[in-house]
Amino acid sequence: MNVSYKINELFETIQGEGSFTGQPSIFLRLQGCPVGCSWCDTKHTWEIDVKDQVPTPDMVNKPQESTTWATMSIDDILSTFNNEGYKAKHVVITGGEPCMEDLTPLCQALEASGFSCQIETSGTFEIRTTDACWVTVSPKVNMKGGYDILSSAMQRADEIKHPVATEAHVDDLKRLLKQHQVEHKPVYLQPISQKTRATELAIATCIENNWRLSVQVHKYLGIE
Numbered sequence: 001m002n003v004s005y006k007i008n009e010l011f012e013t014i015q016g017e018g019s020f021t022g023q024p025s026i027f028l029r030l031q032g033c034p035v036g037c038s039w040c041d042t043k044h045t046w047e048i049d050v051k052d053q054v055p056t057p058d059m060v061n062k063p064q065e066s067t068t069w070a071t072m073s074i075d076d077i078l079s080t081f082n083n084e085g086y087k088a089k090h091v092v093i094t095g096g097e098p099c100m101e102d103l104t105p106l107c108q109a110l111e112a113s114g115f116s117c118q119i120e121t122s123g124t125f126e127i128r129t130t131d132a133c134w135v136t137v138s139p140k141v142n143m144k145g146g147y148d149i150l151s152s153a154m155q156r157a158d159e160i161k162h163p164v165a166t167e168a169h170v171d172d173l174k175r176l177l178k179q180h181q182v183e184h185k186p187v188y189l190q191p192i193s194q195k196t197r198a199t200e201l202a203i204a205t206c207i208e209n210n211w212r213l214s215v216q217v218h219k220y221l222g223i224e
């Protein structure tokens with residue numbers, strides 16, 4: 001398979017967000033995102049700079065966040081999982097914004113090898129993946145980058161995960177759920193950057209609306 005992807009990070013950990021929280025998972029973090037969320041916790045993935053390209057072994061399990069990335073074919077990705085001795089059977093494809101790429105051939109190959117797939121996306125690019133892939137949409141609207149195609153993303157979403165710090169973020173979400181008629185889908189509120197006020201707001205709002213809380217457990221545990 002000669003399709004390839006620009007990968008910023010490849011590691012095995014515990015999924016720390018959303019409904020798969022606690023699930024051993026292999027993470028593939030794709031390089032590149034034009035959306036520009038001010039509070040983004042992965043700003044090191046935004047730019048695709050050719051000067052930052054490194055050989056795959058320098059990227060796999062890298063010890064700290066950096067702007068470096070490696071090009072990997074699907075075969076490289078599968079053989080790396082094998083060579084690293086990863087035990088997880090769930091693969092989370094995140095970024096950056098992974099939906100800038102067609103993820104269908106990657107997810108097809110992963111599923112054919114016995115992995116389940118999940119993508120984390122902002123809903124600002126067309127979602128190209130397999131039917132079986134679990135799609136987490138963290139909707140971004142009126143941002144500097146990405147496209148206004150949220151409607152199809154909201155329809156495809158298996159869960160909606162919304163970072164919040166203020167009442168305005170909650171109001172934005174309520175408006176989106178109503179506008180796209182997806183109030184029946186699982187909704188997670190994720191406090192922005194573990195801030196106390198954001199966490200208190202998220203707890204109260206989850207109880208009020210019967211939504212779920214997602215606290216990025218990996219950050220509390222100090223793991224990747």
Ligand SMILES: C[S@@+](CC[C@H](N)C(=O)[O-])C[C@H]1O[C@@H](n2cnc3c(N)ncnc32)[C@H](O)[C@@H]1O
Nearest residue numbers: 039040041095096097120121122138163192193
């Ligand atoms: C880094 S993004 C990458 C995937 C995709 N670009 C997206 O926004 O969904 C992964 C998840 O982290 C969330 N996120 C980013 N920065 C955060 C922060 N500071 N606090 C809480 N959640 C954050 C995003 O909203 C998204 O749900």
Ligand SMILES: Nc1nc2[nH]cc(C(=O)O)c2c(=O)[nH]1
Nearest residue numbers: 014015016017094120218224
């Ligand atoms: N453990 C862990 N869980 C995660 N869930 C979503 C993540 C992301 O950055 O997209 C993430 C991450 O970076 N680490």
Ligand code: SF4
Nearest residue numbers: 033035036037040122
């Ligand atoms: S869309 Fe995702 S990766 Fe891009 S800036 Fe926003 S949170 Fe960060």
Ligand SMILES: [Mg+2]
Nearest residue numbers: 041042094224
């Ligand atoms: Mg993260």
